[in-house]
Each structure stands twice: as C-alpha cells, then as structure tokens.
Amino acid sequence: MSGESYLGRWMRGEPDGSASAGADDFGGLMPRLPQPLEASLASKTSPSRSRVTMKPGQAFGHYRIEREIGRGAMAAVYKASDDNDSRVVALKILSLGDDWPEDRLEEAKLRLLREAQATSQMQHPDIVTTYEAGECEGKVYLAMELVEGVSLSTHTYEGRLLPPRMATEMCARVADALHFAHRRGIVHRDIKPANIVFDQHSRRIRIMDFGVARFADSQATRTGIVLGSPSYMAPEQLDGRPVTGSSDQFSLGVSLFQLLTGMLPFRSDSMPGLMNAIVMQSHPPLQTIRPDLPGSLAEALDRALQKDPDARFDSAAAMGLALHDCGRQIDPTLR
Amino acid sequence: MNQHVSLKGKLRAVGMTDTGRVRDHNEDTIAWDADIGLFVLADGMGGYNAGEVASGIAVKTIMNLVREAYASQELTGVDKISGLSRPGVILRDSIARANKIIHQTSKTQAQCEGMGTTVVAGLLHDNRVIIAHVGDSRMYRLRADRFEQVTMDHSLLQELVDRGFYTPEEAQRVTNKNYVTRALGVEPTVEVEVSEQPVHKGDYFVLCSDGLTDMVEDEDIHLTISTFGSNLNTVSKQLVQLANDNGGRDNISVMLVQVTEPFPAKKGILDRILGWFG
Numbered sequence: 383m384s385g386e387s388y389l390g391r392w393m394r395g396e397p398d399g400s401a402s403a404g405a406d407d408f409g410g411l412m413p414r415l416p417q418p419l420e421a422s423l424a425s426k427t428s429p430s431r432s433r434v435t436m437k438p439g440q441a442f443g444h445y446r447i448e449r450e451i452g453r454g455a456m457a458a459v460y461k462a463s464d465d466n467d468s469r470v471v472a473l474k475i476l477s478l479g480d481d482w483p484e485d486r487l488e489e490a491k492l493r494l495l496r497e498a499q500a501t502s503q504m505q506h507p508d509i510v511t512t513y514e515a516g517e518c519e520g521k522v523y524l525a526m527e528l529v530e531g532v533s534l535s536t537h538t539y540e541g542r543l544l545p546p547r548m549a550t551e552m553c554a555r556v557a558d559a560l561h562f563a564h565r566r567g568i569v570h571r572d573i574k575p576a577n578i579v580f581d582q583h584s585r586r587i588r589i590m591d592f593g594v595a596r597f598a599d600s601q602a603t604r605t606g607i608v609l610g611s612p613s614y615m616a617p618e619q620l621d622g623r624p625v626t627g628s629s630d631q632f633s634l635g636v637s638l639f640q641l642l643t644g645m646l647p648f649r650s651d652s653m654p655g656l657m658n659a660i661v662m663q664s665h666p667p668l669q670t671i672r673p674d675l676p677g678s679l680a681e682a683l684d685r686a687l688q689k690d691p692d693a694r695f696d697s698a699a700a701m702g703l704a705l706h707d708c709g710r711q712i713d714p715t716l717r
Numbered sequence: 718m719n720q721h722v723s724l725k726g727k728l729r730a731v732g733m734t735d736t737g738r739v740r741d742h743n744e745d746t747i748a749w750d751a752d753i754g755l756f757v758l759a760d761g762m763g764g765y766n767a768g769e770v771a772s773g774i775a776v777k778t779i780m781n782l783v784r785e786a787y788a789s790q791e792l793t794g795v796d797k798i799s800g801l802s803r804p805g806v807i808l809r810d811s812i813a814r815a816n817k818i819i820h821q822t823s824k825t826q827a828q829c830e831g832m833g834t835t836v837v838a839g840l841l842h843d844n845r846v847i848i849a850h851v852g853d854s855r856m857y858r859l860r861a862d863r864f865e866q867v868t869m870d871h872s873l874l875q876e877l878v879d880r881g882f883y884t885p886e887e888a889q890r891v892t893n894k895n896y897v898t899r900a901l902g903v904e905p906t907v908e909v910e911v912s913e914q915p916v917h918k919g920d921y922f923v924l925c926s927d928g929l930t931d932m933v934e935d936e937d938i939h940l941t942i943s944t945f946g947s948n949l950n951t952v953s954k955q956l957v958q959l960a961n962d963n964g965g966r967d968n969i970s971v972m973l974v975q976v977t978e979p980f981p982a983k984k985g986i987l988d989r990i991l992g993w994f995g
Contacts, residue, residue: 653962657945658941661945
C-alpha cells in the first residue's frame with residue numbers, strides 16, 4: 383500500500399454505500415449520512431501545494447530543468463543544470479503532501495533541511511553525494527550527484543538474481559558505507575534494493591537517499607506512521623522505538639535475503655500480517671531455500687535479522703566484515 | 718464514604734480519535750479515567766455540529782455521574798431486579814440520564830434537532846468489567862489468543878443476522894450497514910444493554926467506533942494488537958492508520974485497555990477481620 387495508491391483511491395472518491403438510502407426509507411431507523419463526498423474532496427485537494435511539475439527549460443532557483451527522470455509519491459526528480467557552476471545534478475523536489483496541517487509544515491521543512499544538510503556533509507565514494515539542500519518557491523529541494531546505473535531492485539526476482547557471491551560482496555560494501563555514516567550520527571532509515579544503485583561500467587555500488595527518503599514518508603500522515611511497504615523496516619521502526627544504525631543492519635539483511643533468494647523474508651497478504659511477521663515471526667532459514675550457500679552466510683543473516691536491535695552486529699562495520707568473509711566462501715561461478 | 722479503589726498501576730490505557738479522510742470534522746468523543754477504571758466512547762450523528770454536541774454531552778455526563786456516584790455511594794451489593802452490581806447500575810443510570818439530556822437539548826435547540834449518539838462504555842471494578850452500550854460502537858476482548866466482540870450492535874444489520882436473514886459474512890457486503898436501531902437522544906427513554914464479566918490479568922479491551930470496524934477486519938485488529946501489544950500507543954496509531962489507508966470514510970476512534978494486575982475491591986472492615994480467620 384503506497385501513499386500514491388491511497389491517494390488514487392481517495393481522488394477517485396470510491397462510492398460510499400452508506401449514502402445510498404434516504405431517511406424515510408427506514409421509518410424510525412436513523413440514517414447516518416456522510417457529508418457530500420465532492421464537497422469534502424474539493425476542500426482537501428485544492429489548492430494543491432504538493433504536486434510538483436516542472437517543464438524542460440524552466441528555472442528553479444539557480445537550477446535549470448532539463449527533464450523529469452523520476453517521480454514518487456513524495457517527490458519528483460529532475461535532471462537539471464546548476465547555473466552557478468555548470469554541473470549537472472539530480473534535483474529532487476519534495477512535496478510534503480496535502481496531509482500536512484499548515485502550522486506543522488514549516489517545522490517539518492526545517493527538520494528536513496537540517497537532516498539533508500547533515501547528509502550533505504558526508505563524502506564517501508559509495509554514498510551518493512548531496513551537493514545542496516535548500517528551499518525555493520516554498521518547496522524543499524535536494525541537489526544530488528547524478529548517478530549512472532540500475533538499482534538492485536531489478537535483481538530481486540527469480541531469473542534475474544545476481545550471482546550470490548556478487549550480491550553478498552555488494553551488501554558488504556553497503557555495510558561498510560553505512561558504518562561511515564553511522565559514525566557521523568546519520569542513519570539511512572530506508573535501506574532497500576531500490577536505494578542501492580549498481581553501475582556496470584565502474585563496478586561501483588552507490589547508496590541513495592540518505593536520511594531523507596523515509597523522512598518524507600514517516601512525516602506524511604497525521605498519525606505519524608509510515609505509508610508505503612514496511613517490508614524492509616526493522617521491528618523498532620514499526621513500533622515507534624528509537625531508530626539507530628542497527629535498524630539499517632536489519633534492512634540490509636532483508637535486502638540481501640531477497641537478493642539471494644528472490645523472496646522477502648517476511649511476507650503476508652495484508653499490512654497487519656506483514657507487520658506481525660516482522661515484529662513477531664522468524665524468517666525462513668536461508669538454507670531451506672538455498673542449501674548451496676555457506677552456513678556462515680545464513681548465520682550472518684540470522685544475526686542481522688534479530689528482532690532485538692542489541693542482538694545484531696555490534697556495528698555495520700562488523701556486519702561488513704562478516705559479509706566479506708562469507709563472500710570469499712562462495713564459489714564465484716555459483717549462480 | 719471513601720471506599721474508592723484506585724486502579725492506578727493495574728491498567729494501561731490509551732485512546733485516540735481521528736477525523737478520517739473524508740469527513741471534515743470529528744463527531745466522535747472519547748474520555749477515560751484510568752483511576753476509577755471508566756472508559757467511554759460515543760459516535761455522534763446529526764446535522765451541522767450537532768453530532769459532536771450529542772457525543773460530547775453523552776461522554777461528559779457519563780464521566781461526571783459515575784465519578785460523583787463513586788465518591789458518594791456504597792459500591793457493594795447486587796441490584797435485585799437487574800442482577801447488576803452497584804457500579805453496573807450506576808453506569809446504566811448515567812447513560813439513561815445522558816439520553817434524557819441529549820433528547821431535551823435536541824427538542825429545545827433548533828440547531829440540535831434530530832441529533833443522537835451511540836455509546837459504548839467499560840467500567841472495571843472488583844476484577845470484573847461492566848460493559849454498557851447503545852448503538853453500533855463496539856467493545857472487543859483479547860484474552861490469550863482469542864479475539865471476540867463482546868457487544869452486539871444495535872443495528873439493522875445485526876438484527877437481520879439475529880433473525881436469520883443473513884449470515885455475518887453476507888451482512889458484511891450489504892450496503893445499508895450504517896443504520897443503527899438504538900441511539901441516545903432520539904427517544905425520551907432508551908434501553909441500555911449492560912453485561913458484566915470477570916476480567917483476567919493480561920486481557921485487552923478495545924472500544925471503537927464504526928469508523929474503525931467498517932474499514933478494518935476484526936482479524937487485522939487482532940493481529941495488530943498481537944504485534945504491538947507491548948506498546949498500546951503504537952497499536953492505536955496503527956489501527957487508525959489502517960482505517961485511513963482503507964479509505965477513512967468516517968471518524969475513527971479507538972480506546973485500548975490492558976489489565977496488567979488484578980484489582981479486587983477493598984473489603985469492608987468486617988470482611989477483612991473475617992478474612993484473617995478464613
């Protein structure tokens with residue numbers, strides 16, 4: 383269930399069955415008529431401050447839009463050139479959503495900017511660089527390095543899986559880079575294959591959307607709970623406990639499990655079921671699905687996927703070390 | 718008279734109410750007093766802001782009257798006619814009184830004409846829970862792993878199910894499900910359904926409006942409590958979120974109570990002396 387799909391359903395204004403009969407039809411019974419749907423929709427959807435649409439050639443601050451390269455529920459991403467130093471960037475313009483009450487919007491923008499600015503201090507070869515975070519025309523934006531490559535989410539399906547050794551080594555490098563961020567007090571909060579980009583040519587992996595991806599989501603609803611799939615989230619993220627670097631380990635564990643097996647370790651056909659699986663149930667042992675992989679890899683995953691944050695690896699660096707070791711034990715020709 | 722037993726430290730409770738995604742104001746009202754173990758939830762209906770007025774009067778009246786009675790009346794003994802405990806009678810009479818006040822107000826204030834409200838209330842006393850309700854706001858109980866609805870809706874739908882016209886599953890798909898057959902404020906008098914049952918340590922009670930139960934399956938409410946039961950705040954947020962994700966077509970209110978310790982009533986002096994020899 384994504385924010386988008388909800389919004390879609392809401393915009394279409396699914397018919398409300400309770401409005402179908404009038405009061406008189408039921409004599410003494412009390413009809414409970416909802417307010418006219420169109421009226422309440424009108425008041426909520428316009429004016430929209432969330433929809434961002436920029437045209438090629440349009441100026442946005444000191445950036446000039448070239449074209450749209452991506453769009454999500456909470457943001458639009460454009461390829462843009464920076465008039466100041468003529469570099470080309472990925473310009474992510476965030477929409478904080480119509481759900482925000484006016485008075486909390488400013489506070490949210492401030493928090494987001496602070497978070498993005500902290501991220502932009504980070505320089506690491508495996509982390510996509512944030513050049514600048516700012517506000518323009520009332521919208522918060524991030525100017526990021528434009529990255530070549532495909533996200534690992536294209537390799538999470540049966541038949542498109544990466545060789546296990548390669549997947550394990552990539553995740554080892556992600557763990558190393560996470561450790562670098564964690565030591566600076568920055569937690570990613572939304573590690574998943576879609577946020578890890580692999581460039582075939584340079585053979586590099588890059589982590590995207592540090593610290594901000596989940597921000598836009600988690601703050602988006604009045605009740606303060608995330609929209610979107612929690613498939614990769616750690617138990618403590620779901621029940622509102624503090625999120626630490628250890629949460630990123632869990633998410634990386636889920637990602638690696640999926641990259642190796644083509645299936646998520648926690649699954650259900652409903653959101654409450656999925657949350658229950660993440661918080662209460664153990665994942666299937668790796669070797670029941672891939673008996674050809676070394677036991678040490680299963681152990682590393684078991685450790686990263688512990689429900690208790692303190693029972694995981696002492697640090698992302700320790701997880702990285704373990705995964706590098708596991709990688710070396712996997713036959714490089716194994717598919 | 719001071720026989721008041723504080724339930725502090727024996728219960729955990731949270732409540733949450735949300736406008737939902739479609740309505741532009743919230744006609745539900747919730748309130749609780751964990752000290753005396755009283756929980757009240759009302760879902761108002763009526764034009765303008767009359768729904769809020771009705772649910773507000775209901776909750777305020779019930780809270781006040783039960784508190785007053787607790788401060789001034791004997792709480793032991795059983796009412797011979799109804800078979801209810803004293804607190805049971807107090808709760809029932811408070812709700813009946815709320816009905817009168819709402820009905821009066823709707824007759825005398827033009828802008829309140831035709832207003833009404835459901836109510837569901839739980840009163841925990843002497844290791845028991847008194848459950849009272851009018852309309853389609855509900856109470857559920859989770860004990861061990863069994864999740865059960867402990868109130869029966871006063872709704873057209875439930876009556877049709879009771880009379881054998883529909884199975885509960887068929888009833889789920891019927892459109893006219895929001896018709897309540899009993900509400901506070903509509904008639905000069907109202908029949909309040911009251912029951913009592915023993916409480917076990919570890920029990921969870923859920924009070925909620927139909928804005929939750931129309932949007933979220935019982936099984937999903939059960940799962941959510943099982944998942945996050947150690948953090949009632951998260952449970953209530955997740956339930957409201959689920960209802961909103963599924964459309965949030967009505968106001969959503971939920972109260973959760975967890976019994977963490979037994980709460981026997983303080984015995985009278987004679988009972989205590991006899992107890993030493995028992």
